[in-house]
Amino acid sequence: MKRLALSLLLLLPLYVRAEPEEGVAHLLAGASHFREKRFAQALVEFRVAERSGAGGEAMWYVAACLVKLGRHEEALEVFERAQATAPEARDGLLSYYRALGCHEARLYLCADALLAEVGQAGGPQVSAQAEVMRAAIAKMLAVEPTRTAIDWYLARAAEAQTAGRGALARLYRAEAAGLAARRVDRYREDEARVMSAAAAPEGGP
Amino acid sequence: MRHLSTLLLWMLAAGPAWGQSAPEFSVQPPPEPLAVKQALQEALTLQAPLPTSLPRLPESPSEPPRAVAPRPKPTKAPDTRLSGEVLERAGKMAPRVPANPHAQRSLPDAAAAHASKDSQAAAGQVQADRARGQRPPREGTPGASPPSKGRLTPAPGGPATPGPPSSPSGPNRP
Numbered sequence: 001m002k003r004l005a006l007s008l009l010l011l012l013p014l015y016v017r018a019e020p021e022e023g024v025a026h027l028l029a030g031a032s033h034f035r036e037k038r039f040a041q042a043l044v045e046f047r048v049a050e051r052s053g054a055g056g057e058a059m060w061y062v063a064a065c066l067v068k069l070g071r072h073e074e075a076l077e078v079f080e081r082a083q084a085t086a087p088e089a090r091d092g093l094l095s096y097y098r099a100l101g102c103h104e105a106r107l108y109l110c111a112d113a114l115l116a117e118v119g120q121a122g123g124p125q126v127s128a129q130a131e132v133m134r135a136a137i138a139k140m141l142a143v144e145p146t147r148t149a150i151d152w153y154l155a156r157a158a159e160a161q162t163a164g165r166g167a168l169a170r171l172y173r174a175e176a177a178g179l180a181a182r183r184v185d186r187y188r189e190d191e192a193r194v195m196s197a198a199a200a201p202e203g204g205p
Numbered sequence: 206m207r208h209l210s211t212l213l214l215w216m217l218a219a220g221p222a223w224g225q226s227a228p229e230f231s232v233q234p235p236p237e238p239l240a241v242k243q244a245l246q247e248a249l250t251l252q253a254p255l256p257t258s259l260p261r262l263p264e265s266p267s268e269p270p271r272a273v274a275p276r277p278k279p280t281k282a283p284d285t286r287l288s289g290e291v292l293e294r295a296g297k298m299a300p301r302v303p304a305n306p307h308a309q310r311s312l313p314d315a316a317a318a319h320a321s322k323d324s325q326a327a328a329g330q331v332q333a334d335r336a337r338g339q340r341p342p343r344e345g346t347p348g349a350s351p352p353s354k355g356r357l358t359p360a361p362g363g364p365a366t367p368g369p370p371s372s373p374s375g376p377n378r379p
Binding site: 125 | 252
């Protein structure tokens with residue numbers, strides 16, 4: 001009996017080894033849920049796919065799910081990680097979702113830069129939407145940003161930094177710097193740029 | 206049992222080649238990577254939204270970030286606006302209790318006590334409203350309590366009296 005148990009124990013890994021296609025299957029399941037607006041389920045599938053071999057590509061879709069679920073800051077952090085892990089998986093459509101995350105987190109300059117990349121790569125519907133968003137952002141930026149707004153972004157950056165969310169802090173600082181550059185007095189621009197450059201990763205928006 | 210063990214050991218001895226060829230669990234062929242990418246892009250395109258609001262820079266240092274406090278989706282107002290259907294249903298259901306006060310007495314003690322508590326609370330609310338110079342809301346007007354509560358409002362300790370909000374022929378009705 002002991003020999004039988006031992007044999008089974010030895011054989012077990014042969015049966016339960018991870019299938020290489022498992023990640024792909026979860027990506028497909030996630031796509032199906034996403035299509036049917038079941039974003040929470042899609043998020044689970046994409047997260048499983050990420051751990052099952054789909055890796056960085058799945059991370060982009062995890063972030064897209066978070067955008068749809070209204071968890072924008074979290075989405076931006078995942079987008080940053082996906083950019084660092086699998087930059088080749090990025091396309092116009094994913095840039096659009098990333099821009100949406102920026103927009104909803106009030107990172108409008110970040111959103112605008114990403115939307116400029118979308119072009120026709122996201123398809124006619126998405127590129128039309130991108131144009132609408134860019135027009136609205138341009139209209140808002142036609143007015144000189146207030147000092148209060150810049151203070152707000154730098155305060156958010158400090159909060160994020162304190163919470164250990166460095167990537168998010170960098171995004172807020174970059175936004176503050178960009179807005180400050182649009183003011184005649186360049187209010188707190190140097191401060192924002194110095195802090196932003198201190199922790200800038202590669203491949204950001 | 207010994208034969209089975211021997212067989213298993215023999216299978217083990219056959220090595221990884223057996224391990225790779227024997228189990229045939231995946232009946233379906235693996236999906237093409239291009240097909241997966243296409244499915245993902247279709248799903249994302251289909252659900253690509255526009256932003257929920259127009260861009261607006263923060264105007265106050267204490268403004269919360271939208272990501273922390275997402276805009277709640279509009280939901281139905283609970284009872285402040287009664288639809289025609291609700292009013293119609295209330296009209297059908299309301300006369301049941303006043304017409305049969307004995308039905309209240311047949312309630313279990315716990316339920317009757319609960320209903321009595323509701324009644325006291327409602328009476329307190331009416332008194333408070335009067336003290337503020339407000340008239341109690343009538344049924345069918347904004348701010349009126351749901352009609353179903355009126356059905357379960359017996360007078361504490363006494364025979365059930367028709368609840369003012371629910372009774373179409375009650376004392377508060379003109």
